Amino acid sequence: MLTKRIIPCLDIKDGRVVKGVNFINLKDAGDAVENAKYYDKEGADELVFLDITASHEKRGTTVELVKKVADTVFLPFTVGGGIRTIDDIRSLLNAGCDKVSINTAAIKDPDFVRRSSSRFGSQCIVVAIDAKCRVKTRSKQAWEVFINGGRTSTGIDAVAWARKMESYGAGEILLTSMDYDGTKEGYDIDLTAAVSGSVRIPVIASGGAGSLEHLYDALTDGKADAVLAASIFHYREYRVKETKDYLKKRGVAIRG
Numbered sequence: 001m002l003t004k005r006i007i008p009c010l011d012i013k014d015g016r017v018v019k020g021v022n023f024i025n026l027k028d029a030g031d032a033v034e035n036a037k038y039y040d041k042e043g044a045d046e047l048v049f050l051d052i053t054a055s056h057e058k059r060g061t062t063v064e065l066v067k068k069v070a071d072t073v074f075l076p077f078t079v080g081g082g083i084r085t086i087d088d089i090r091s092l093l094n095a096g097c098d099k100v101s102i103n104t105a106a107i108k109d110p111d112f113v114r115r116s117s118s119r120f121g122s123q124c125i126v127v128a129i130d131a132k133c134r135v136k137t138r139s140k141q142a143w144e145v146f147i148n149g150g151r152t153s154t155g156i157d158a159v160a161w162a163r164k165m166e167s168y169g170a171g172e173i174l175l176t177s178m179d180y181d182g183t184k185e186g187y188d189i190d191l192t193a194a195v196s197g198s199v200r201i202p203v204i205a206s207g208g209a210g211s212l213e214h215l216y217d218a219l220t221d222g223k224a225d226a227v228l229a230a231s232i233f234h235y236r237e238y239r240v241k242e243t244k245d246y247l248k249k250r251g252v253a254i255r256g
Contacts, residue, residue: 070096
């Protein structure tokens with residue numbers, strides 16, 4: 001049985017960790033390097049660093065900050081935000097991250113994912129999907145992909161897009177519910193289960209964690225391979241070890 005992963009997320013704006021609700025109303029949550037150190041000591045399985053305004057501002061991820069974080073931690077480290085070229089990926093991998101997360105650039109040029117996977121290996125390429133519910137009836141649910149930090153709709157179905165990205169060589173899907181992000185009301189289990197059930201690659205559930213039970217639900221009912229959380233860890237509502245102990249007691253196979 002593959003073990004599930006606990007992944008704190010550092011959303012970065014102007015070099016600082018921030019957290020918002022539904023992708024807006026951002027509040028400061030501390031220094032990126034200090035947060036990275038904390039999660040490394042806490043025993044997190046991986047870390048995700050997302051420069052959340054890079055694509056909207058049409059700039060690359062801050063490589064120097066990536067270097068500082070990479071020099072600080074010894075756990076697998078994914079970086080996303082403003083990645084548009086093969087050279088961008090090479091620079092970030094050389095700066096010390098293990099994987100890159102591609103979102104907006106994949107929509108604009110799907111073959112970029114294929115080229116990136118071919119050049120660096122699928123294990124390095126994460127496709128991030130920011131999805132918002134567009135249809136919800138008793139018989140049907142559908143979610144649309146958004147880009148540019150959640151600012152721009154694409155008209156693309158999230159489940160179909162996940163399948164396409166898998167076929168193009170993505171090694172993992174980072175799936176964020178825009179409807180639930182920052183609400184602490186729990187993950188969008190229907191969305192998570194729909195995507196997890198449609199692909200063979202790992203799916204990271206993101207958006208909405210407010211309790212340890214929410215993480216459990218995403219890993220079991222949602223069939224996610226990993227859960228990403230921010231607020232509950234940044235504001236010390238729960239510790240990583242506490243989270244792992246809880247999940248283990250409920251029968252979830254967890255690392256560490």
